[in-house]
Amino acid sequence: QQQVKQSPQSLIVQKGGISIINCAYENTAFDYFPWYQQFPGKGPALLIAIRPDVSEKKEGRFTISFNKSAKQFSLHIMDSQPGDSATYFCAASVGSNYQLIWGAGTKLIIKP
Amino acid sequence: EAGVVQSPRYKIIEKKQPVAFWCNPISGHNTLYWYLQNLGQGPELLIRYENEEAVDDSQLPKDRFSAERLKGVDSTLKIQPAELGDSAVYLCASSSYPRVSTGELFFGEGSRLTVL
Numbered sequence: 001q002q003q004v005k006q007s008p009q010s011l012i013v014q015k016g017g018i019s020i021i022n023c024a025y026e027n028t029a030f031d032y033f034p035w036y037q038q039f040p041g042k043g044p045a046l047l048i049a050i051r052p053d054v055s056e057k058k059e060g061r062f063t064i065s066f067n068k069s070a071k072q073f074s075l076h077i078m079d080s081q082p083g084d085s086a087t088y089f090c091a092a093s094v095g096s097n098y099q100l101i102w103g104a105g106t107k108l109i110i111k112p
Numbered sequence: 113e114a115g116v117v118q119s120p121r122y123k124i125i126e127k128k129q130p131v132a133f134w135c136n137p138i139s140g141h142n143t144l145y146w147y148l149q150n151l152g153q154g155p156e157l158l159i160r161y162e163n164e165e166a167v168d169d170s171q172l173p174k175d176r177f178s179a180e181r182l183k184g185v186d187s188t189l190k191i192q193p194a195e196l197g198d199s200a201v202y203l204c205a206s207s208s209y210p211r212v213s214t215g216e217l218f219f220g221e222g223s224r225l226t227v228l
Contacts, residue, residue, distance in 0.1 A: 043219025
C-alpha cells in the first residue's frame with residue numbers, strides 16, 4: 001500500500017511533442033505528490049509538486065494532472081525539448097510522515 | 113548559495129574493504145538524508161537526521177553501515193566491510209523543513225561506489 005507505481009519505464013518523444021508519464025498509488029492518506037528530474041551524474045531536483053486539493057498544476061511547460069478518485073497523477077511536458085531528456089521520478093508522502101515514497105523512474109529521451 | 117556537496121564522487125574498492133562518504137548540506141538545513149540509488153531505480157532512504165539526531169534509521173543495515181552527523185552539520189556514511197551488492201550511488205539530501213511535504217529536498221551529485 002506504500003508503493004507508487006510509475007509508467008512507462010522509458011519513453012522516446014520527438015522534439016516539440018508531448019511527453020506523458022503516469023503514476024498510481026494505493027494509500028489514500030498520501031497528500032503530497034512531487035516530481036523530481038534527474039540528469040545523468042546528478043542528484044534528483046524538484047521539478048513540480050501538487051497536493052490533492054487541486055486537479056492540475058502548471059509551471060511553464062510542465063503540468064501535473066491529479067485524479068484523486070482514480071488515485072493517479074501524471075506529468076505532462078509540453079513542447080518537449082532535447083534538454084528535457086532525463087529520468088523523471090514521481091513520489092508521494094503523507095503529511096504526518098517524513099518519508100518520500102518514490103516511483104521507479106522513467107527515462108525520457110527527446111529526439112531532435 | 114552552495115548546494116549539497118558530497119565526496120568522493122567516485123570510489124572503487126575491493127570487497128571487504130571499508131569506505132566512507134562525506135556530505136556537507138546547504139547552510140541552515142537541519143534535516144539531512146542519506147539515500148541509496150541503484151541503477152535504474154528510485155532513491156531508497158537509509159537514514160534521516162534532524163540536527164545531530166538520527167530520527168529514522170530503520171532502513172540502515174546496521175551490521176555494516178554506520179552514519180554520524182557531528183555538530184548537526186556535516187555527515188559521514190560508512191560501510192565496513194563492503195560487499196558486492198553495495199555497488200550503487202549514495203545520495204545525500206538536505207532540507208530546511210523536517211517534513212517532506214513542506215519543503216523541497218536538495219540533493220548532492222552523489223557518490224558512486226563500485227565494489228569489486
